[in-house]
Amino acid sequence: MKSLKFLKRIFFWEILSGLWLTLKTGANPANVVTRQYPEEPRPSMPGFRGLHALVRESSTGREKCIACGLCAAICPSQCITIYTGENSEGAKIAERYEIDVLRCVYCAFCVEACPVGAVVLTEHYEYSDYTREAFYMDKERLLDNWDKYMAGDKGKNYFLNFWRPLNRDFGEYEGQPVFKGPKKEQA
């Protein structure tokens, strides 16, 4: 009705109802969306891509890495550096495995590419520091990261929940050449 519209205009009805809305919102102190960050950290979603770590195999205590170099090959920012060598049993290992964390784009292609599931991106994201050197991770620090951030069940369930290493899904065909250890002496 035109008269109602006129009255509403004179007495600023819409403005008053807007004021009422802000008053209701402001009067309720629990009605806030602010998270007080350091005291209330936000839990990471499963599969969150944070700091890198090399998986430590629980039986041998060493890394699972077989130094195939697939992670370094696929990394879009070329932040992984691998120097390979031979261990005492003649298997191929990575003597030096270094990740330049400041170059990384956290795409997790390396995790997907690794055939044995040796490199992971943990859920940890609070690792600020003051120098660049602190962010150039070598093998020992990466293994330490695993112990610190993925110990226990988190590490065990990491691959089952989210990233599935390729060697769980492919088998061998009869006669496929697979390295199972150095050639034993034919008795």
Added chain:
Amino acid sequence: MFEAILPPGSADIIIDIIWILGKIVLILAPVMLCVAYATYGERKVIGHMQVRMGPMRVGPHGLLQPIADGIKLFFKEDIIPAEADKPVFYIAPVIALLAAMSSLAVLPFFNGFVLADINIALLYILALSSIGSYGIVLAGWASNSKYSFLGGLRSSAQVISYEVAMGLSLVGVMIQAESLNLTDIVVSQGSMPWEWNIFPQIIGAFVFFMAALAETNRTPFDLPEAETELVAGYMTEYSGFRYSLFFIAEYLAMFMMAILGATCFMGGWSGPGDSIHITLPLLGDFYFVSLGWLMLKVFFFIFIYYWIRATLPRFRYDQLMDFGWKLMIPLALLNIVIIATAKVFTKYHLIETLIKAIS
């Protein structure tokens, strides 16, 4: 006891001077504290109205935030634009602050406590707010920057337009109280809420409130200092302590308008229980309940300032001028007509005279 060394007859004057200086400190110190915490309160209130919290980190619940802000502004580098007009640049914030602070001298805080109980108090306040607009336009001019200049011009035009409306709305109060003295205005309103000026003069109170918003450049009339349009308008080129002078002047003016509104329209320091006092030995009667009533009304006004800032978008400049000249001034004049008619009828008992004349 000092009569031996003082010139004869001057002991009274010296006591008066000491008394006045003491009153100045007693008025200024709490008001400056209130101004500092008004900035904190604004951020908290507006924050909660916007579904977030205001400052929370600096002290417990952010209570030390104004102190941190003050220290920061104090230590900032004082940058002066190269082509700026230096004497004017220096003096502009001082003029604005002077206008705001000097108005505190005539405001009655409780019965018997006014720094200067002059009979033209309202006129004095209106005159000082006109001087305040000098500070703004000089700041805009002296900054020698187009944005500041535009901001200063717009702000001064806005201020002088709404000063007319404010003066006219206060004329209704003056008619009702038959005096310009603020203590008389408070006393002429009774102590009960229904006797205060806001009810017969609701139109005048509305006009005064809108004019007070525009005088202090608060939202929705804050185009001169809108951050998105003019950076900070006339305050753009000021940094550090000079900026804090403008800032304090704005919040002091806001407080002063709130106290004036509470005094003229809401009964000032009157309220139930306003005659309860403690008699302090040297200082006289301290009516603390009425001081509490005044504080309550002032904080209510200030809360409405914050509430409106959180809710409304700002006026476009031509809408603002339309509002001031075409709506506020006619409403204020209407208010004067109504109040004057009512006053003539009640003061001269015209109704009774008419009835007697007819019968």
